[in-house]
Amino acid sequence: MISISGSGNAVYAAKNPQSPENVSIVYWNVEKQKIDGFGGSFAFHKGGSVMRLDEPVRSQILDMIFSKEKGIGLSIVRNMIGDGGIDDWGDSHYDGPTETIMPGPDKYVWDDDRWNKDEFDKYQIWIMKEAKKRGVDTFLSTAWSPPAWMKKNKSVIDTGETPNKLDEDMYQQYAEYLAAYVKGYKEHFNLNITHISPANEPELSTSYSSCLWTPEELNTFVRDYLAPTFKKEKIPSKIVLGESMEFSENYVLPALNDIKTNPYIDVVAAHAYQGLLDGDTTPDPDEFARSKELGKTIWQTEFMNQGNDKQTFENNTITDGLKYANLIGNIFDVTGVNAYFWWWPAANNGADGSDLIRLVNDGSDQRVAPTENNLFRVFKRFYTFGNYSRFIQPGYKMIKADKHPVNDVLITAYKEPRAGNFTIVAVNNSPENQTVTFKLKDFPGNTGAVVPYRTSASENLKKLDAIKVNKQQFSMELRGKSVTTFIPEKFQLPALPDLKDVFSSYLAYENNGQSPVLQVKKSSEGGKMITNLKNGSYIRYTNVNFADGSANGQADMRGILSMNARVASNGGGKIEVRLDHPKGKTVGIMEVPKMKNPRKWFTVSTMIDTNPTDGAYGLHDVYLVFKGDKKKNMFNVSQFGFSDGKLVQATKTE
Missing domain, CATH: 2.60.120.260 (Galactose-binding domain-like)
Structure with a gap:
């Protein structure tokens, strides 16, 4: 067997046919869920971290995030619907995570002659427009909190006294507020907010923007207020519900089981902070049983390396990269999710674990005066995430593949039905090289060769020499502790810039x-x-x-x-x-x-x-x-x- 380690365009034929236990059959006609894409958030002004960079670094980072030619091709941007409140550090001069469109009852910012359109929510609007230039057309906007004046405690944060909840008398106002947000961003900024989520982590009340909801309250709000308002106002945005810290459908079950609400739930969403044991990359297959029974779209909308124990050198290396490669493969295969999000794709912050790319600052207090210095750190998880996101674009479908042809190897596969493109991702968790033969069952036409792209301890999505496909099968020696993505040679993407x-x-x-x-x-x-x-x-x-x-x-x-x-x-x-x-x-x-x-x-x-x-x-x-x-x-x-x-x-x- 030839080990592929070059980067040219030569085509090598596999030698020595492998034994059956080293074979993964990939079934073109056994379709699973549709893939909506891969996303990331720029909440809490993190778009500004990129915007403040000098050229050419600014464009380099944007391309690394959103371009599939020059980067990992993220296809969804998750935004924060501004609430206008203070932040968790209590800086009185600070205008909150982002400005609200409605600072008071019946008072929209664009109705004020003094409104400064160019400054309003400028970081998120800028990052959305830059993403749009690079082909992104899916935008999820999530509310961490309604504006303070709608809430029982008159604050967007937990004040420790009055409950940190939306006043029941404000349910209709809040529904109209979300509808106005969608219409306003289209009218004033030419941005289509394709998805709306009324609550981020509804079980959490904190010193930053947050709002407590019960599952039953979310059901009531969507059924009696949000969905009817969206229908009346002809709001095209799809409703995303859940986004709890626990990777389960529990917060959406009352809505799913309510025959009036159920039709309005377009996406069941959850974060992956709870429900997965530390270090475990295989979710419980039954956590979204009702959602799958009803044929609902499922999104994992936020995850990162959270906690001081995760802010280590080792958690930026291939060890960490493999963890996420396994989690992504399993979460698509076992849970049947349709989209997977990271928290901040690129940001200036105080912890490596929050980012795929860490924008370095000059040491100043980034809470008050964030100052980027055009340096950045790229972690291995950026590349292993890209082993999926760069090659699996919206509209692909997951297809069946023999998942574990050999110990410590995970195989998942995806296809683009119309053009005949496909992606196979192989994760080798073993420190030893392992050879796997891939049989392409019922694939259309004759795939002449596949091109591998590999991330390993020593490689960053490196484009390797093409491998010839004979009789609809090919073999490759998977490098120890690596993630390798295979796509047809005729759909090959360029090698990433050397970094x-x-x-x-x-x-x-x-x-x-x-x-x-x-x-x-x-x-x-x-x-x-x-x-x-x-x-x-x-x-x-x-x-x-x-x-x-x-x-x-x-x-x-x-x-x-x-x-x-x-x-x-x-x-x-x-x-x-x-x-x-x-x-x-x-x-x-x-x-x-x-x-x-x-x-x-x-x-x-x-x-x-x-x-x-x-x-x-x-x-x-x-x-x-x-x-x-x-x-x-x-x-x-x-x-x-x-x-x-x-x-x-x-x-x-x-």
């Missing part, structure tokens, strides 16, 4: 240039190594994004970065970490001691100088320069990696 990061490992032989004297050989540990190192020889990696020089983006870890190398030593020597040239700035030195056993592999490491003037800060080419005695065999090296200040130093006695 490396500190969350990846760097295989020594998969470099972007090396001294001619260096050789690649098999390693006694398995895999491959670089050998025949000479004094002054080097290998190079291009376009490494150090961002602010941190492995862990939390404030107390800012600028802390270490680097390590896996080596087997004879005479020993040094590995100099240099920037942009073999004689460029040295930002770290790894000492490789002389060893008695030259076949024993071990790890050496160094702290990296990340100062913003001439250190490992921003984008750089990295040169690993080998130094040692010119007359002695120095050492061999297999891979490099980064960490959050953890040093491992070998001793001469090993």
Whole structure:
């Protein structure tokens, strides 16, 4: 079997037919649910984090989020319906998560001659329009809270006294408010709000915008007020209900079981914070039993790495990427969801775990004066999320595939029925490479070849060489701990722009240039190594994004970065970490001691100088320069990696 690791357009035929237990049959004619797309939110002014960036970084981030040619192709934007209240930090000058269209009874902002249209909700409107330019036409607007004047406690947040709830006498006003929001955004901003959700996490009352609802109250509101108002006002937006923290349909059951309300529920939505055990990526198949029985559309509309224990270096690496690749595959297959959302696709905030892309700030208090500095950190989950979202667009249908052809491998498949395009996603959770044969049963026409796109510890949605399809089947050796997406060669997408990061490992032989004297050989540990190192020889990696020089983006870890190398030593020597040239700035030195056993592999490491003037800060080419005695065999090296200040130093006695 040929292992595919290149990036050109050559077509390789598979060899050595695999045994039946390594076969996944993909059934074109066994259709499951329709896919509505993949989305993300920009609530709480996070569109402004992108808007404030300078060009060309601003367009680069927008393309990375929304373009399937240059990024991961998100197809849905989730917005926050403004309530006009204060935020959870109590800043009196702050005008709330975003402005409300109705600051008082019968008082719409656009009826005021002093209304500043250009400033109103400008961050969300700007991000929606930028998404629209890149092909997005689905916009979900969710209310965290009605305006304060409609509520029992006259506040958009929990005040600790009067219940944080909508006044029952205001149900009709609130329904008219949501209808006016849809009409107003179309009239004044030319934006079609395709979906409306009246309540975000209705079981939660907090110090930020929130409002408590019971399931029965939501049913009453939709049945007697929202749906009739939308019908009367001819509002085209679909009604999304639920969005509870628990990944279940419990908050929607009264509405689903009410024969008057049920027809008006277009989407049953939930978040994934509760109901899945920590680390478990397989949901309960019965959590949405009634929704599926009624043929309802199901969306998972919010999830992220939440909690201080998730804000670690490891939770930004392939370990985390695989977690979400498994969760997405299972949530489509087991639950039958039609759309999957991340929380903030790109944002400036205080925790890595909230984002797919973290926009770095200059250290100022981002709650009061958020200041981006045009640096950004891209996490592995961005790419494994993209293994799905880039290649599965709205209108695709999930189709049956043999899910576990071999231990630790998860296979899911999707098709675009009209054009004959398809997507197969293979997640290999094993640290070992595993070969799988894919049989394309009843697929239309003759698929000549498929193109794989792989995310692994050392790769970021890398476009690989095409694989020839013989008699409607093909095989590939799936790299250990990787996610690989296959699409037909005739529908191939371009390779993403080269961008490396500190969350990846760097295989020594998969470099972007090396001294001619260096050789690649098999390693006694398995895999491959670089050998025949000479004094002054080097290998190079291009376009490494150090961002602010941190492995862990939390404030107390800012600028802390270490680097390590896996080596087997004879005479020993040094590995100099240099920037942009073999004689460029040295930002770290790894000492490789002389060893008695030259076949024993071990790890050496160094702290990296990340100062913003001439250190490992921003984008750089990295040169690993080998130094040692010119007359002695120095050492061999297999891979490099980064960490959050953890040093491992070998001793001469090993």
